Amino acid sequence: MKKKSKKRTPLAKKKFGNSKKHINQQTYLGLGPKFVNSIVIGLNEDDDIHVKKIVAGLDEYDLARLIEILDISHRRKLVSIIGDKIDPAVIPELNEVVQEQVLDSLDENQIVKIVNELDSDDAVEVLENMDDEEQDQIIQHLNPELKYQVQSSLNYPEDSAGRIMSREFVSMPDSWTVKEARQFLLTSDELPDEFYTVFLVDEKTLRPTGEITLDKLLRAKPDLKLNVVMNGEIVPVDVHTDQEEVAHMFREYGWMSAMVVDTKGRLIGVINIDDVVEIVHEEASEDMMAIAGAESNDVYRSVFDIFKSRSVWLVTNLFVTMIAASVVGGFQDMIAQLSVLAVLMPIVASMGGTTGQQTLAVVVRSLATKELTSSNTLRMIGKEFMVGLCNGTLFAFLIGLAVYFWRPEQVMLSYIIALAMLCNLVVASLAGILIPLTLNKCKVDPAISSGVLLFACTDTGGYFIFLGLAKLLLF
């Protein structure tokens, strides 16, 4: 997961202005192939001085990008040359897989030094990818405040609001006046690098009561109390809420930030919209990859890792196709007598597979984005059935006609394939919606297993319907 970093390094503090926009006009158009090449040559020739010099000119975003673009061996070499002089802000910017590879090239002390410079949410992001033992080792050596923050975040479930929330935010009692609030903002040393909203809590319970954006605070009358000028229509997010749900609420209600509360309702963190951009991006990628049996980080993985993850999916698929083949096997004698059946049978199965996939993609995505709810599920099933029927009729007609012109002497063959096409396309449409819905009901991620089950239906179904009809009507 890549994310903007809010660095707390002394360097960043010295620089006034928004460190997030520190972008080199020249490199913003992407690190050109020439640039990357010169680094690669430097790495190949062990010209550490040259490499260090070039890298020193890059900001955290471009250095992260460069590390990602290099292949694994160059990546490791580059990191070992920079060592712990690497800008800590680079690490959270890296793709998850690359991040792991980079940290593997550093020793424990170097990692502790880097993590100590990060904000707690970035630190959590880096730490949660490590194995438990390594994680414990690093945490033990963090500075006390960060250690406490990181430990309590890691106690919340993976991908929960508690993991992604930031603990650096501005909050104050809602009983303060606008003047007091402004005074606090002017004098406090403990403010985050950047903030847009002040979050308000009840002084006694520490529960959130409202929020006020800086533009409103700037323009409000100084003597008014904050609880008069604040926006009190807030929806605190429980710390255990899944990040996908959080992203959904941001999108659905146009939020810019959300307050995270613990089980007692006390304000403990804030999620900002820039983190949500990453979550939306990530979740969409994951669904798309899961449906195809791949993983979104494959670009950065080694051949062996990719092979491992993909072969699991292929084994399942092999099993499914062998079942389909065994259906064909049951009709082997018939095929021996009328081999044209073998020519036509893949058409029915393939059209079914494609039809089912269309429905499946829509349904999996609609479930993820919560566009498919209990109120419109039945209607959607009906719609998919109708679409299957329409397409089934159209393609029954087309394939029937084609086969008739190809083999006019065997009219029955046209009828059989037309009927099989109609049936299989309806089955495929229904399978495409019912399979993910059922998996979803059973709390199984519909993106992951739907595809295989779908093909099991459309292939096995397609062969069985077509060959079965042939047996019934021709023999």
Next chain:
Amino acid sequence: MKKKSKKRTPLAKKKFGNSKKHINQQTYLGLGPKFVNSIVIGLNEDDDIHVKKIVAGLDEYDLARLIEILDISHRRKLVSIIGDKIDPAVIPELNEVVQEQVLDSLDENQIVKIVNELDSDDAVEVLENMDDEEQDQIIQHLNPELKYQVQSSLNYPEDSAGRIMSREFVSMPDSWTVKEARQFLLTSDELPDEFYTVFLVDEKTLRPTGEITLDKLLRAKPDLKLNVVMNGEIVPVDVHTDQEEVAHMFREYGWMSAMVVDTKGRLIGVINIDDVVEIVHEEASEDMMAIAGAESNDVYRSVFDIFKSRSVWLVTNLFVTMIAASVVGGFQDMIAQLSVLAVLMPIVASMGGTTGQQTLAVVVRSLATKELTSSNTLRMIGKEFMVGLCNGTLFAFLIGLAVYFWRPEQVMLSYIIALAMLCNLVVASLAGILIPLTLNKCKVDPAISSGVLLFACTDTGGYFIFLGLAKLLLF
């Protein structure tokens, strides 16, 4: 496309505080089935008073959601009951397809009234979905300022920065002092409903020179000039830049907002991160749907519309499978002699299809997110080839073994299917990366046509390799 609305209705102005967070705690958990049901009953019984009463309690987000959840006929009925009393802010919140249906239920005067209440970016979003004639009609009747803004935005290409940018933002000359800036913010009547950053321009050229976030402005010394305290490391976005590219830059560099400039480099608009969330969401959905030959708005479409769009894809697929079938046809005599070949051939084709799809999904997504660049393309091709080789070897062995145990008397069959599997999986892996790369080079969206071309390779290829080898080695 759904998007936060920044409403300028008198109602919104009266209310102090952040109108975006106006959320009813009770409904935020989603409009329950009971609630939706009571509306449906009201609509069925033509109980307009009941319906109006319930709807009046909903904010723009929940009303938009309710309209989306209803089926087309209820949707139309509800809109005709509310009429032009509908909160204008609801319209930009609606899914594109639903928005069109809702506007179809309103007459021209009602639409003009609604659009006149919107910010220019929301107005553009609503207008760009209309056909040219209707669009012109509406624009003619807008108030002069909005009319000018909308017309100039619509002159920019679809999905460009010029279309999505907001024209309501705060900018001032960088030669002002912090004090002057604050004074302006306190006294100006023309400020947007909400803003977080002040954008700075050169007084003469109107070109952007920097930006300053409100927290920095609040804390800066009053006598300093803005061009001293501002963040000057900005990257203005050209107004013609594609929205996908804009979203990519936001993600890559952790931006919160971006300044949009015209061809002369003058600041003409601003894109905020909350718009980017929608773009990221939309583009990911589109890719996922395109790869499967479906469309992301199918949930809201009528059966006939879904049928039309999906059947186009299926016709192409029919064509591809018929080519594959004709390959099988070429070996028909052989199959008649040895019908076991018909049983085994789908296994090779199907495994190829699945392997190719895994690669395809990764490559299409990586191209969209620009993780695949000229610097790592060759390496990625090599990796996919190796993964194909590894999987090919593994599954050649597995299927060879399975066939051997099934038909020990025909050892040659095991060798043939094993060899065919190896070849087809390598072909599939290479096709999965080379097809989208080639399409991308030819400026064709790889998400849309890759799938069909891939299956043409893996099906036709699978049958040809398997049956061809059988012909060569058995007959």
